[in-house]
Amino acid sequence: MELTNRELEMAERIRNIKQLSGSHSPGILSILKQVPEIALKVDACYLSNPYATDIFLSYFSRELIETGRIRDVVEFYPSQNRVIAGYLAKAVDASPETVFVSNGATEAIQAILQRRVPRKLLINIPTFSPYYEFAPKQTKVIYNRLNKESEFKLDSDRYIDMIRKEKPDAIVLINPNNPDGGFLSEEVILRVLEASKSVDTVILDESFVDFATLGSQPESPSMSGLCKKYRNLVLIKSLSKDFGVAGLRAGYAIMAPERVDDLLSNGFLWNVSGIAEYFFQLHLREDFKADYRQARRRYVNEVRSLHSSLRAIPQLKPYPTMANFVLTEITDGTRAADLEARLLVTHGVYVRNCSDKIGLEGEFIRIGARTSEENELVINAIRRSFNG
Amino acid sequence: MELTNRELEMAERIRNIKQLSGSHSPGILSILKQVPEIALKVDACYLSNPYATDIFLSYFSRELIETGRIRDVVEFYPSQNRVIAGYLAKAVDASPETVFVSNGATEAIQAILQRRVPRKLLINIPTFSPYYEFAPKQTKVIYNRLNKESEFKLDSDRYIDMIRKEKPDAIVLINPNNPDGGFLSEEVILRVLEASKSVDTVILDESFVDFATLGSQPESPSMSGLCKKYRNLVLIKSLSKDFGVAGLRAGYAIMAPERVDDLLSNGFLWNVSGIAEYFFQLHLREDFKADYRQARRRYVNEVRSLHSSLRAIPQLKPYPTMANFVLTEITDGTRAADLEARLLVTHGVYVRNCSDKIGLEGEFIRIGARTSEENELVINAIRRSFNG
Numbered sequence: 004m005e006l007t008n009r010e011l012e013m014a015e016r017i018r019n020i021k022q023l024s025g026s027h028s029p030g031i032l033s034i035l036k037q038v039p040e041i042a043l044k045v046d047a048c049y050l051s052n053p054y055a056t057d058i059f060l061s062y063f064s065r066e067l068i069e070t071g072r073i074r075d076v077v078e079f080y081p082s083q084n085r086v087i088a089g090y091l092a093k094a095v096d097a098s099p100e101t102v103f104v105s106n107g108a109t110e111a112i113q114a115i116l117q118r119r120v121p122r123k124l125l126i127n128i129p130t131f132s133p134y135y136e137f138a139p140k141q142t143k144v145i146y147n148r149l150n151k152e153s154e155f156k157l158d159s160d161r162y163i164d165m166i167r168k169e170k171p172d173a174i175v176l177i178n179p180n181n182p183d184g185g186f187l188s189e190e191v192i193l194r195v196l197e198a199s200k201s202v203d204t205v206i207l208d209e210s211f212v213d214f215a216t217l218g219s220q221p222e223s224p225s226m227s228g229l230c231k232k233y234r235n236l237v238l239i240k241s242l243s244k245d246f247g248v249a250g251l252r253a254g255y256a257i258m259a260p261e262r263v264d265d266l267l268s269n270g271f272l273w274n275v276s277g278i279a280e281y282f283f284q285l286h287l288r289e290d291f292k293a294d295y296r297q298a299r300r301r302y303v304n305e306v307r308s309l310h311s312s313l314r315a316i317p318q319l320k321p322y323p324t325m326a327n328f329v330l331t332e333i334t335d336g337t338r339a340a341d342l343e344a345r346l347l348v349t350h351g352v353y354v355r356n357c358s359d360k361i362g363l364e365g366e367f368i369r370i371g372a373r374t375s376e377e378n379e380l381v382i383n384a385i386r387r388s389f390n391g
Numbered sequence: 392m393e394l395t396n397r398e399l400e401m402a403e404r405i406r407n408i409k410q411l412s413g414s415h416s417p418g419i420l421s422i423l424k425q426v427p428e429i430a431l432k433v434d435a436c437y438l439s440n441p442y443a444t445d446i447f448l449s450y451f452s453r454e455l456i457e458t459g460r461i462r463d464v465v466e467f468y469p470s471q472n473r474v475i476a477g478y479l480a481k482a483v484d485a486s487p488e489t490v491f492v493s494n495g496a497t498e499a500i501q502a503i504l505q506r507r508v509p510r511k512l513l514i515n516i517p518t519f520s521p522y523y524e525f526a527p528k529q530t531k532v533i534y535n536r537l538n539k540e541s542e543f544k545l546d547s548d549r550y551i552d553m554i555r556k557e558k559p560d561a562i563v564l565i566n567p568n569n570p571d572g573g574f575l576s577e578e579v580i581l582r583v584l585e586a587s588k589s590v591d592t593v594i595l596d597e598s599f600v601d602f603a604t605l606g607s608q609p610e611s612p613s614m615s616g617l618c619k620k621y622r623n624l625v626l627i628k629s630l631s632k633d634f635g636v637a638g639l640r641a642g643y644a645i646m647a648p649e650r651v652d653d654l655l656s657n658g659f660l661w662n663v664s665g666i667a668e669y670f671f672q673l674h675l676r677e678d679f680k681a682d683y684r685q686a687r688r689r690y691v692n693e694v695r696s697l698h699s700s701l702r703a704i705p706q707l708k709p710y711p712t713m714a715n716f717v718l719t720e721i722t723d724g725t726r727a728a729d730l731e732a733r734l735l736v737t738h739g740v741y742v743r744n745c746s747d748k749i750g751l752e753g754e755f756i757r758i759g760a761r762t763s764e765e766n767e768l769v770i771n772a773i774r775r776s777f778n779g
Contacts, residue, residue, distance in 0.1 A: 030467060030468060030470075032463075032467065033470075049467070051466060051467075053466070056462065056465065056466045059465065060461070060462060060465060063461075063465075064456075068452075068456055073448070073451075074444065074448060075420075075638075076638045077444065077447065077448060077451075077635075077636055077638045077639060078439060078441070078444045078635055078636065078637065078638060079418060079420065079437070079439075079637055079638055080418060080631075080637045080638065081638055081640070082418075082421075106494055106661075106662055107661055109658075109660055109661055110658065110662065113657065113658035113659075113660070114658065117657055117658065133660075137657075137658065137660075139657075140656070243468075247466055248465055248466065249466065249467055249468045249665075250463075250464045250465045250466060250467055250468065250469055250664060250665025250666070251465060251664055251665070252469070252661065252662070252663070252664045268528070269501065269505055269525075269527075270497075270498065270501035270502065270505065270525065271501075272497055272501070272521075272525075273494075273495055273497055273640060274494055274498065274640070275640070276638055276639055276640045276664045276666070276667065277637075277638025277639070278638070278664070278666060279664065
């Protein structure tokens with residue numbers, strides 16, 4: 004792929020913005036602020052169900068804006084953590100004392116890493132970078148490499164050997180994993196849990212689980228129920244991606260009651276906003292749940308169809324995914340950074356160049372699914388990028 | 392004051408709700424949920440400028456709802472802590488690296504207490520209860536009593552002696568103080584700071600400072616500028632009260648850059664919502680600032696006038712205040728709990744019964760100022776309560 008001068012110049016500017024933003028890809032809004040010439044059509048870097056955003060906004064508009072109730076949620080304090088945990092617990096079928104409401108999953112991740120992992124942490128790579136970035140400074144991070152040759156599947160024998168040998172304080176399983184979308188079956192998770200009884204904390208991050216489907220089951224294959232049996236299991240869940248509401252900062256974790264007590268005795272009293280509280284309350288309502296289920300199904304179909312379209316592009320090798328994105332290797336020698344720049348500058352499509360992901364060797368981009376119209380634009384833009 | 396049977400029965404129910412809610416007065420919404428018979432007219436327990444809420448809601452409605460920009464702040468991630476600190480710093484005239492953006496002042500209070508006060512904490516009482524509730528378990532809390540006989544004024548000589556003798560890790564000054572509204576002059580604060588150079592952390596909580604006025608000065612008498620000189624000074628500021636937006640969870644702290652770094656290396660990456668970010672951005676705008684200044688002035692006048700009206704009630708002794716509430720002693724032998732119950736049950740007015748405040752002996756209620764019409768209702772309800 005031979006970039007034009009304009010593409011080269013813009014690629015350079017984007018690279019500089021990225022360097023300043025650390026290990027998180029800069030949001031498209033901050034890129035657009037600094038490079039206003041970009042005519043953005045689709046932000047396929049962003050991992051969020053836009054149909055679910057529509058659902059939340061329609062409830063919000065009807066029930067808070069049109070009625071004037073917005074004043075109450077802005078003017079008054081939200082409920083305290085335990086109160087919100089109480090109604091969330093009903094929605095996710097957990098005991099209230101096992102639920103920790105968090106200001107986005109990030110807050111739960113940071114709190115657990117800071118409080119439970121003083122010495123050693125085992126994570127799979129490639130992974131979601133906060134898991135190593137937010138480990139305490141003195142904590143040793145050990146990496147278990149997932150290989151592209153085996154489609155990033157976890158080799159559970161080798162993994163369990165590693166746990167026995169390294170004796171980490173905590174291990175992290177993201178299911179489905181980010182950035183590859185690989186899914187661990189309940190059987191594998193159970194094997195790991197059984198082998199990890201002397202590990203203080205097993206983090207299972209299910210932030211993308213609502214995009215996974217098993218056979219013809221209508222519900223997502225969450226394994227949150229395992230928290231009842233395994234006292235060292237901490238389940239972390241972002242609600243940003245599946246419900247399309249990252250700006251609300253809403254997530255939660257399920258863990259043994261004494262761990263929730265420990266966190267709450269150290270803060271987190273009023274850690275979500277009044278509007279986030281309204282969102283959490285919607286989870287108890289059949290009308291909202293039915294609307295969400297429909298948005299989920301529709302979106303999951305879009306992801307599957309995006310994956311098929313990517314497979315039909317000869318220069319790409321998309322990996323299997325149960326998440327809402329497709330990790331795609333570029334197999335014709337094109338650099339990921341070049342494809343990223345051309346897509347953004349010439350076609351207005353922003354994808355995630357994964358060159359900076361630790362443990363990922365080769366040229367990879369990650370494409371998040373959007374609406375069907377937007378996905379079509381993305382596919383056409385990629386085809387045209389390769390065809391000059 | 393002889394309560395009726397109905398008042399007695401309701402008083403009992405309210406007492407039970409309070410016992411369940413811990414040391415924070417239950418919000419009126421949770422009382423109403425459990426005692427729906429109450430016909431609430433004014434929530435004078437709540438400490439927030441309602442005129443400022445109007446201002447925020449008018450910007451929010453015009454700029455986010457009517458334009459559809461609400462979708463962006465809901466769907467996408469807010470900016471990271473440092474970015475928001477960057478524009479807040481401009482608004483409060485501090486260096487960006489000294490600003491820690493927090494999810495309400497509570498988050499900053501909890502973070503500082505947990506990280507900087509391992510051993511001993513000196514606080515004045517009566518005070519805002521989180522300062523002792525959120526101290527680490529092993530930390531010894533030492534109380535310096537403010538006396539009603541001297542109108543809750545700080546005796547700075549005795550206080551400085553106590554600092555020298557006790558050698559606490561941290562001391563807390565709330566200015567104006569909650570629940571009495573007493574104000575410390577810059578001269579006193581400077582004396583304390585000079586005498587506290589060996590104290591690790593001096594917390595100055597200015598959450599109510601926007602309600603204070605000095606002579607004819609148009610701006611609030613914040614002492615945030617002192618952070619530049621005193622490296623152990625941590626200024627904490629809620630924006631819930633002065634801007635009337637507690638539901639947004641927006642606050643900040645100003646402190647030495649290495650202290651901000653320490654906090655951010657332990658979390659707090661995306662700790663405020665997209666709507667809170669919009670609110671922080673408003674602080675940079677001249678139009679919003681002008682509107683807010685007007686709402687502030689109008690409300691401060693209401694507080695002064697509420698204070699005068701309370702002084703004219705023979706059974707009450709209101710203490711001087713520079714905050715947005717009036718701590719009032721009941722001098723005719725009536726119990727604060729009885730007055731609270733009658734006001735709520737018979738007149739629909741909710742005030743804060745301060746019997747549970749550590750360090751406050753006698754019968755006290757705290758009355759938060761609302762709009763002029765609401766304050767008039769409160770005054771009339773109190774008069775009628777005493778007259779049978």
